[in-house]
Amino acid sequence: WIQAEQNSYIGVLGDTGGAFQPNLGQLDWFIGMARDKKHFYQRTAALPQYAKVGILIRKASSPSSYK
Numbered sequence: 001w002i003q004a005e006q007n008s009y010i011g012v013l014g015d016t017g018g019a020f021q022p023n024l025g026q027l028d029w030f031i032g033m034a035r036d037k038k039h040f041y042q043r044t045a046a047l048p049q050y051a052k053v054g055i056l057i058r059k060a061s062s063p064s065s066y067k
Contacts, residue, residue, distance in 0.1 A: 004051035011053075 002009040029047060034040035 001054045001056050002051050003053075004048040010056075
């Protein structure tokens with residue numbers, strides 16, 4: 001769960017190496033590929049400086065559903 005300004009999103013966390021360790025207080029927001037620095041700044045201009053992030057865990061309806 002990601003909340004940035006007035007918008008909320010569902011996101012996927014992926015670890016490609018040292019993404020979570022040792023910096024547990026910061027996540028990167030993947031925006032895709034950029035041709036150059038100018039294109040990168042155009043794509044990220046509307047992104048907020050900070051966002052609130054939480055982890056949603058699906059709770060099983062009964063113990064028998066764990067297998």
